[in-house]
Amino acid sequence: MASQKILIQRFHDIATDPEVCEVVRRLGITHFYEEEDGAYYNFMRSSRHPGLYNVDTSTGFELVDAGGTAKLWKITACGEVTPGGGREAFANGVTGSRD
Numbered sequence: 001m002a003s004q005k006i007l008i009q010r011f012h013d014i015a016t017d018p019e020v021c022e023v024v025r026r027l028g029i030t031h032f033y034e035e036e037d038g039a040y041y042n043f044m045r046s047s048r049h050p051g052l053y054n055v056d057t058s059t060g061f062e063l064v065d066a067g068g069t070a071k072l073w074k075i076t077a078c079g080e081v082t083p084g085g086g087r088e089a090f091a092n093g094v095t096g097s098r099d
Helices: 003-013 018-027 083-091
Strands: 031-034 061-067 070-075
Touching (some): 003 018, 018 083
Antiparallel strands (some): 031 070
16 A cells, blocks of 8 residues: 555554554654544544544553644654654655655
8 A cells, every 4th residue: 555545545554563663763753643533524534534533642642742633753663763754764665655
């Protein structure tokens, strides 16, 4: 499964799905932006990106900031992550992939 699909479908499984952490580390994702689900045109945002909603942030995340219905979390669930993925993230064209 492509990296993007893993995240939009299964990011909420970060605590139990090792493949999610693999993608997080490879791409160098250090933070998670949480926003309440809501309507976007004629559909709910969570219907298009279910993995990014209902994420259990009680462990594996540290709150950085919050305002209104939004929260910014530092991801700690995957151990040490090089921001941006470092050179390895670019080696196979991972960052340019929209699969």
